[in-house]
Amino acid sequence: MPKDSSLQSILLIGSGPIVIGQAAEFDYSGTQACIALKEEGYRVILVNNNPATIMTDDVHADAVYFEPLTVDAIEAIIAKERPDGLLATFGGQTGLNLAFQLYEAGVLEKYGVRLLGTPIEAIKRGEDREAFRALMHELGEPVPESEIVTNVKEAVAFAEQIGFPIIIRPAYTLGGTGGGIAENMKQFIALVEKGLAESPIRQCLIERSVAGFKEIEYEVMRDQSNTCITVCNMENVDPVGVHTGDSIVVAPSQTLTDEEYQMLRSSAVKIISALGIIGGCNIQFALDPNSKQYYLIEVNPRVSRSSALASKATGYPIARIAAKLAVGYTLAELINPVTKTTYASFEPALDYVVVKFPRLPFDKFPHADRKLGTQMKATGEVMAIDRNMERAFQKAVQSLEGKNNGLFLSELSAKTNDELKQLLVNKDDRRFFAILELLRRGVTVETIHEWTKIDRFFLCTFERLVALEKQAAAVTLDTIDETMFRFLKEKGASDAFLAETWSVTELEVRNKRKELGIVPSYKMVDTCAAEFHSETDYYYSAYFGEDERKQASGKEKVLIIGAGPIRIGQGIEFDYSSVHSVFALQKEGYETIMINNNPETVSTDFAIADRLYFEPLTLESVLDVIEAEQIQHVIVQFGGQTAINLVKGLEEAGVRLLGVTYDIIDQLEDRDRFYQLLEELDIPHVPGLMANDAEELVAKAAEIGYPVLLRPSYVIGGRGMFIIRSEAQLAALIEQGELTYPILIDAYLDGKEAEADIVTDGTDILLPTIIEHVEKAGVHSGDSYAWLPAQTLTEEERANIVDYARRIAKKLGFKGIMNIQYVIADGNVYVLEVNPRASRTVPIVSKTTGVPLAQIATKLLLGKSLVDIPGGKMSGLTVMPYVVLKYPVFSTYKLPGVDPTVGPEMKSTGEGISIAMTKEEAAYKAFYAYLQKKANANELYVIGDIDAELAAEIETKQLNIVTDVSFADWVKRDGALAVIDLRKEEGEAPKRMAALSQQLLVFTERETLDLFLQALTVGQLDVQPISGWIKKKKQAEQAVIA
């Protein structure tokens, strides 16, 4: 059936700021949906307050609204735009919940908006546990014994009847927030209470736990003709009990017979048909490892993280196809976009294996609870493809960029077997490395199977990995023969690992390997196991078999190094810049080659770059691609710190990088050289020194004078940064032994903080606007609220900021994009740091000023000058007749044990923006969703005390200050609005965490609190698309010129 021509315009709801459980995968699915709809000629209206996304670019949608994701804000947008249809299944749980609420509130009916794709009844049946359970009983599909409860008493009665373990799943939450498995009544009651509080409808499903069963997922698609296909199935290495987002997952399933595979597939097809879904759906099963008994455990009637993974794992673009199905097409009439010779109504056949590893945030939060369970904790993931299982695992762990060196996690080597066993029993995030360590020590597969219930198939694979290490150790670089070398490479041993094993350099290993002619081949991901010819250049490396890359176009080639897995401090914004760089390069006529390993992102959509390599971002893999493709130009500026960290090695290997050299990076990272540079340029810098050991640290900190800021060099997101106020505090920190040397010591200035993203051709710069942080220096830029343009800086301060940027750019001879951070104190502007790469704020600046920084930077990297680029020359800062507020979004409530104070260490996972005519309105929009949720709350709990002036101001806002009630009781009260704790004392951390667990805001900075209070002065929400704001800007610019 062809597309629905009664539709003209379609509203798409995005998933909002990145939080754990809802990350870049929804930018990927949303972008695909936008592209698919625009391809069909529809007007696309998009609402998403996450500026770091690619979907919110004006090229992908006709009207983009950075507005709060609430029912009334969306109703205002609907009233203004009058869309014919609404697509709600691409914005994660947020989008789905909003669609449901809009429907319930009668908004869709009022404005005649049709819900496209999966009908509302299907969403209800999939999401409402009771309705779903009833339907499954009707279909004869087994679900574990369960009950919907709305209070603790009902829950206890159920538990007494069926016994433990019991799993608790709150209704309508993302990433399973608030859920868990209880082994006893005490844990059970605590989890039920929490789950009820988390659920927007105060409902939990409690059910018999099938922990220990195999967890198998199917990605299913269905069209309106009831044609159903399964795109992919996946097997979790971790048995049921660990959230699939935190599990190590392989695709396709490895341990299921065809009988079992088809049994679950048939069930999945039956369920999606009965639900009446149109589009994509994720269905999760628990399968008894010792029989054909299975249970259905979850259905997500929308595209999901798993569907993003399945799309990258198979090449089948689920979201893109789902969008087409939503507007009326059937699978049989859509072409398979990978092969371009077959149709979308088939099931991909893989001739490789895929391994996904979660990226967990415990390198930043070592004191958080590392136990994995039903509540997702991962911030991102990596995917690896190979022809064999061993190398797929090796590639995946190499891609993690964690503390592990390949299969080794050094912190585990000091642990006893018992301690390692505890990591397995507790489902600690380090369990994979602990298993390998135990196998190294001779603990048997059988014993580990008993402890973990992980299938022996996987454990035997791990055992072979350990055997491989021993085989490598039995030879040396001089004695190894070609056969053994080939074998080790085929099974995934990295050059870096072999170098360490043989005590030689990685380069020596590489040279010997190449001498022997051992280089990777590249194989194609084609959806069909080579049965049909395929058109798409989507590749992975293998050390066995022929290289099957197609002839290149003959154009000059540019490699863009991606940013790897999403982690705190390096998020989706880097993907935004990478993708924009690709667009700019394509416009300039280059052949673009992307290397990345993150399955959630747009950059790893094979339809973006001309060639995609799904590979670890290690020096070895990047060099291999450069050599195989004979790439002339390499861009590292858009891949965050991941790409920057490769610069030294690439340069040593003779690769020429565009715009930057290792020497430039070193000048900026090496404190001594950096300060020397600033002094030469007559730019004030914060007094700072470097210490090589603890003794030097104490002496130099005293020399600078407290307070001081400590930080290691080359860090992402302020990892390991501390503000130290006294020698005693420093001594305590040294005692803890968590510092790494050399360490940088800066005077800590209690001033305003500002930053700027600039592009430069080496002589001139373009600096569209200055970003001013709301909080004082010392709060990580990623965790601070910030204004664009700067709101309180003097003209002179602004001029200095621009001037210093220009001096630095000119002196360095750097080309491309950089981010400079400043502190303004005592009337002076100090340069804090210079990052020679795209930063977190690039997409915000680009979207709200209309200056496409990443694209301009790319052109400059190719050798153009600013004067050659339209809009590249700008006198002074851009005019912005509106204010933009960037606000951080935290997921810390999903990470028990993390203290919600802000400081130099970044903790937020995402960000949003609001745009308004006044600061107050912008603040209002930023807190809008929170204030709506707390509509009946008016109590602020003060920990410690606050000054009388502030207290008086709070009272003028009709808020009550509460200090003298039991905190534990208060946080559960409906009246609880937020907590104020300006002293941030260590001892009060439990209170802050208790507030967090109830998802209450905790204000630890005066400036943030002031912003919040400002927000309360506004009562009206006005919605405006970004194009409307940019139009105002153009008008203002013309007025200036006139």
Next chain:
Amino acid sequence: MKAYLHLASGKTFSGKLATPLEKKVSGEIVFFTGMTGYQEVLTDPSYKNQIIVFTYPLIGNYGINDEDFESKRPHVAAAVVYEASNEGFHYGVKYSLAEYLRHWNIPLLTHVDTRALVKEIRMEGTMMAELSSSPIPAVMDEETTFPVCAVSTKKMETYGQGGPHIVLIDFGYKKSILQSLVSRGCQVTVVPHDTAPEAIDALKPDGLVLSNGPGDPKQLSVRLPAIRQLIDRYPTLAICLGHQLVALAYGADTEKLRFGHRGANQPVWDAVKQKVMITSQNHSYVVKEKSLEGKPFAIRFININDGSVEGMIHRDKPILSVQYHPEAHPGPQDTGYIFDEFLQTVAKGEKVYA
């Protein structure tokens, strides 16, 4: 031990033997794209004398169990994989893949660049191949055997009881066809492929099933008049080779596809249900669409990928034939309804309705 796979196209692929190769083995080389189901494939009689290449790189993960056999023994001439698991990881496992094949003296060639091999077959078409320990290819003969004879039963056997009596004419039937009938309450008599019509009449069947089987349907030309006689008399379901024989019996023609359809993901349009079904397939030969012109058949099923004929119904008589495998094993079970439709016809004694 190293061994070599020589293709008639002139290419040679090398690999390591996981089971002994006593003397060189030759056969038609074909590939299967399903990611599970190697046990069913190995024991499917339709693969008689063929060298099977598995495109999925890890074969043998769950070993060989007692339940998933499609016949009493493996029929392939040899199996070619990238990696074969040394053990089987499954509660039902009885042998590892290599143990099982070794028992039946079937060579298992591992560590082959199966993807490159498949691309060669895709481009050159299904062809003869020879597995030998010598790197030098020998002159290859075209297939001359008559494989149906080798796999068809020699004596009648009856399964199940009560219900309609179905005669399953065995050209190399898969156990799952029998099970699909028995589990639906049929009494099934399996008869040799060359059983005389009179002998089948004597069984007083309520319906006939023409099974799948190996090779070129035209090798069975001599049987066509008998087949025509039978299918005109009884409600008939014909599967795979059986479907091709129905077409030939009515004077239509068959042809060989370049590299066949073998996998668990073939999309087939059902003109009655007006939707696409994902089917299990294993065939080299198809009914020529043009040759059905003027014949009393309507094409009900069409392959979405290449438009080939996947099934047809007689306009007046209760004859339904499908090129794909509604009995699945391996592969999706979505088209199991074909058996229900057939049995409804049997029950009514009426024609198969389009």
